[in-house]
Amino acid sequence: MMIVRSLQTLPPFPHSTVLAIGNFDGVHRGHQAILRQVRERAAAIGAQSLAVTFDPHPMRVLRPEQAPRLITPLPQKLDLLAATGIDATVVIPFTQEFSQLSALEFARGVLLHSLQAAEVHEGDNFRFGHNASAGLPELAQLGRRLGFTVVAQPALYRRGLQISSSIVRQYISAGDMTTTRALLGRPFSIRSTPVRDRGIGSHLTVPTINLAPYDELLPSDGVYVTRMKFSGEIFDAVTNAGRRPTFGDNAYAIESHLLNFCEIDLTPETPIELCFFSRIRPEQKFASPAALKEQILRDAAHARRYLRLVR
Numbered sequence: 001m002m003i004v005r006s007l008q009t010l011p012p013f014p015h016s017t018v019l020a021i022g023n024f025d026g027v028h029r030g031h032q033a034i035l036r037q038v039r040e041r042a043a044a045i046g047a048q049s050l051a052v053t054f055d056p057h058p059m060r061v062l063r064p065e066q067a068p069r070l071i072t073p074l075p076q077k078l079d080l081l082a083a084t085g086i087d088a089t090v091v092i093p094f095t096q097e098f099s100q101l102s103a104l105e106f107a108r109g110v111l112l113h114s115l116q117a118a119e120v121h122e123g124d125n126f127r128f129g130h131n132a133s134a135g136l137p138e139l140a141q142l143g144r145r146l147g148f149t150v151v152a153q154p155a156l157y158r159r160g161l162q163i164s165s166s167i168v169r170q171y172i173s174a175g176d177m178t179t180t181r182a183l184l185g186r187p188f189s190i191r192s193t194p195v196r197d198r199g200i201g202s203h204l205t206v207p208t209i210n211l212a213p214y215d216e217l218l219p220s221d222g223v224y225v226t227r228m229k230f231s232g233e234i235f236d237a238v239t240n241a242g243r244r245p246t247f248g249d250n251a252y253a254i255e256s257h258l259l260n261f262c263e264i265d266l267t268p269e270t271p272i273e274l275c276f277f278s279r280i281r282p283e284q285k286f287a288s289p290a291a292l293k294e295q296i297l298r299d300a301a302h303a304r305r306y307l308r309l310v311r
Contacts, residue, residue, distance in 0.1 A: 001082035004090045007114045016118035018042040019050035019111075022126070023057055023165065026071035027080035029185045030123065030156040030163040035084040037153065038121050042087070047118055049086040053077070054094040061094050069217040071168055076191055090115065103129030107142040117148045124155060125164075158182050175220040175279040187227075187275040190214055192254075194268055207261035211254040211272065218254075225278040225303040228256055230270050236260050236307050238299045239274065245285035259300055278306055 004010055018041045020034050035051060042049035055074050059067035072080060074091070081089045092098065092110075101109070106128055111117040120143065126136050134142075140150040156163045163183050171180045172188055180188045195210040209228065221242035228235045236259040243250050256274060280299050286292040 001078075001086060002088035003078060004088060006093055007090070007110065010090065010114055013048055013116050016045075016047045016116050017050050018045070018047045018119040018121070019052055019115060019117055020121045021052040021128070022122075024051060024053050024072075024077055024081065025057070025068075025165040026168050026184060027077060027084070028163050028165065028168055028183055029158060032084060032185060033156050034121050034123065034153045035081070035086055037151070038119075039084065039086050041119055041121070041151075045118065048088065050115065051081050051084075051086050051089045052115065053081075053089060053091055055091050056094055058094050058099065061096060062099060068166075068169060069215070071165060071172065071188070071217050073191075073216055076189075100130055103134035103138055104142060105129075107139065108146055112146050112148060119149045119151055121151045121153055123153050169217060172217055172219050175222050175224075177219065177224065177276045177278050181277070187277050188219070189273050189275040190216070190218065191271060191273050193270060193272060194266060195253075207258040209256050209258065209266075209272070211256070211274065213252075214254070219276055219279070221283045223280045223283065223299055224276050225280060225306045226256060227275045227277065227307070228258065229273040229275070231264055231266065233264060236303065237274075238280070238296065238303045239276070240283065242283035245283065257296065257300065259304060277310065 002011075018038050020031075020038050022031070024031050035049075038051075039049045041047075057067060057070065078089060078091075111120060120139065122136055122139065124136060126139065128134055128139065136150065136152055140152075143150040159179065159182055161167060161179070161183065168180060168183050171183065177188060190211075192211040192214050195212050219241060222240075224239045224241065226237045226239040228237050237256040238259065239254060239256040241252075241254045243252055244255070254274070280302055286295065
């Protein structure tokens, strides 16, 4: 997938484009369905398929105090968009100046002239233009005037829930990884690196890894069935996300105990992806480290049984 990081660096497209615009946070099943239609329509009419997104998230510019923590930061989002099979993603830097564009300026200058849109596919809740003043009916009207087609994509439902990034965030924040996985079409995951001085040297010699601080969306405090990916390997794990009250440590930490441990090369710069499958229990304070160890063994047995079923 080609990645273009501004409208000013767009290459000349040899054909018209079929595109969808959005934040695509999470690249959930709803996003995937729209992009599948974009890809299929582009192939049918001999156009290029595009996803058009923004960085940073517009709320971080317009109302930073209300901006959500991201389900998928930009590098992860780009990987997931590439996995949909579209031809290119255009990342528009979102600024105060860009936010001042009127609906007509956006449709004519961005969609028609810069992106060469023949078709624009959007969900019913799409808003654009200064102060989000326009929606899908206005976009369709502008399309008729300017010469591109607007295709409305219906909302997608799973388990009786409308799939949206805001709904996905709610279930992640509640620690409901099962529903989250159903809405995303994959386990929720975060990417980080190991914390230094936690058994990390030229080799990993203990079966526990603490992740470096992570600033985006995390599940609620608790113990989770997880898998950890790094150095080309996948490890089953039990992960505690929280403040480890048994040890009186108020500092937040994400600590994973690897179940199928083996010594492996690992440095503090090694990229790690931690995938959350299911919440085992809330975090709790135990009477002693020994009691905590007994519970960890029970958690590990639970995780092994669970992960045998999802291979």
